[in-house]
Amino acid sequence: MIAAGLALAAAPAAMAATMQTSAGPVSVTAVATGLEEPWGFAFLPDGSFLVTERSGRLTLHDGKGATTVVRGGPDVVARGQGGLLDVMIPRDFAESREVFLTYAGREGSGAGTALAAGTLAADGTRLENLRVLFQAPGVDGNGHFGSRMVEAPDGYLFLTTGDRQKFDPAQDMSRIEGKVLRLNRDGSVPADNPFVDEEGARPEIWSLGHRNIQGAAIDASGQLWVNEHGAKGGDEVNRVERGGNYGWPVISYGVHYDGSSIGEGTRQQGMEQPVLFWDPSMAPSGYAIHTGEMFSDWEGDHFIGSLKFDYIARLDPQNGFTEERLKSPETARVRAVEVAPDGSIWFASVGDGAIYRMAPQGADSQ
Numbered sequence: 001m002i003a004a005g006l007a008l009a010a011a012p013a014a015m016a017a018t019m020q021t022s023a024g025p026v027s028v029t030a031v032a033t034g035l036e037e038p039w040g041f042a043f044l045p046d047g048s049f050l051v052t053e054r055s056g057r058l059t060l061h062d063g064k065g066a067t068t069v070v071r072g073g074p075d076v077v078a079r080g081q082g083g084l085l086d087v088m089i090p091r092d093f094a095e096s097r098e099v100f101l102t103y104a105g106r107e108g109s110g111a112g113t114a115l116a117a118g119t120l121a122a123d124g125t126r127l128e129n130l131r132v133l134f135q136a137p138g139v140d141g142n143g144h145f146g147s148r149m150v151e152a153p154d155g156y157l158f159l160t161t162g163d164r165q166k167f168d169p170a171q172d173m174s175r176i177e178g179k180v181l182r183l184n185r186d187g188s189v190p191a192d193n194p195f196v197d198e199e200g201a202r203p204e205i206w207s208l209g210h211r212n213i214q215g216a217a218i219d220a221s222g223q224l225w226v227n228e229h230g231a232k233g234g235d236e237v238n239r240v241e242r243g244g245n246y247g248w249p250v251i252s253y254g255v256h257y258d259g260s261s262i263g264e265g266t267r268q269q270g271m272e273q274p275v276l277f278w279d280p281s282m283a284p285s286g287y288a289i290h291t292g293e294m295f296s297d298w299e300g301d302h303f304i305g306s307l308k309f310d311y312i313a314r315l316d317p318q319n320g321f322t323e324e325r326l327k328s329p330e331t332a333r334v335r336a337v338e339v340a341p342d343g344s345i346w347f348a349s350v351g352d353g354a355i356y357r358m359a360p361q362g363a364d365s366q
Helices: none
Strands: 017-021 024-032 038-043 049-053 058-061 067-069 084-088 098-107 110-120 127-135 149-151 157-160 179-183 205-208 213-218 224-228 235-240 276-278 284-289 302-306 311-316 322-326 334-339 345-349 354-360
Touching: 017 322, 024 049, 024 058, 038 334, 038 345, 038 354, 049 084, 084 149, 098 127, 110 157, 127 179, 149 213, 157 213, 213 302, 224 284, 284 345, 302 334, 302 345, 311 334
Parallel strands: 038 084, 213 284, 284 334
Antiparallel strands: 017 024, 024 354, 038 049, 049 058, 058 067, 084 098, 098 110, 110 127, 149 157, 157 179, 179 205, 213 224, 224 235, 235 276, 284 302, 302 311, 311 322, 334 345, 345 354
């Protein structure tokens, strides 16, 4: 239940915009407005949803316009690309009421990607029993925290970290930067992680050689997919395999911002190739794989936001990951994309400070 006394905004206007797509006309409706740099959002079983704002604010929205600030979140370093980042609601929320958050956490003189969990109070106004489950070592600088998080079908957590703009740590097994991590729900390390028994390796590591993962999703088969920023060119979609090395900064399809080459080319034995790369860079962020019946033509398709070119990429894995660009005035710097329980597609617009819902025109409203 959301406390009316803490409401921040009136209900969004019911007027919907129309986007023309390969699946026909789609209605785009604002479901949350007045946000300051929204970064992630997640759905609760009762139809409400939580939104993170990079500044450190966590808000609960009832889906009808009432909004509550949720107190008790972690202390965040809100500088550069750091701040309060992703939010994840586990499948057992109805029983546990646990909320998982990623953020830039202070550690020593720097900051590192962190994971915390707390229990959402019954009235929705605060997180209780907040505990830090993982904290990466502090690194100087304010970029490339990665920080997407998904729950695997077996209950393990995948957490992404960026290379913190330091390049080489992405290949260093003793470092946490530039990796996908696999954790137990309490932050401990699963006994069957691929590098648990490798001397000098961080046991949390699931895959390595990533630059800055900004989107992660799991498909119907349980396969983990990520998207990550390249430098100048070379943004990637990767199918993440256990123990895989995705090459950064040894191989890349991009170049440095000054035009100089990166690493040793685009291929090397023992390093994985991307499923797809963009050149020029589109700055991918957010990742969702469609399930449900609302968009039957898009079943199993991948949806990735573009921060640079203001659109959502619909990728069709049954047709060579061909791309359709879903674009409207509302798709301004898309930071997050999610599929709602009813099959509608939602996205966070940094440019508008809003969360939008996409549904076939004429479909029942939320």
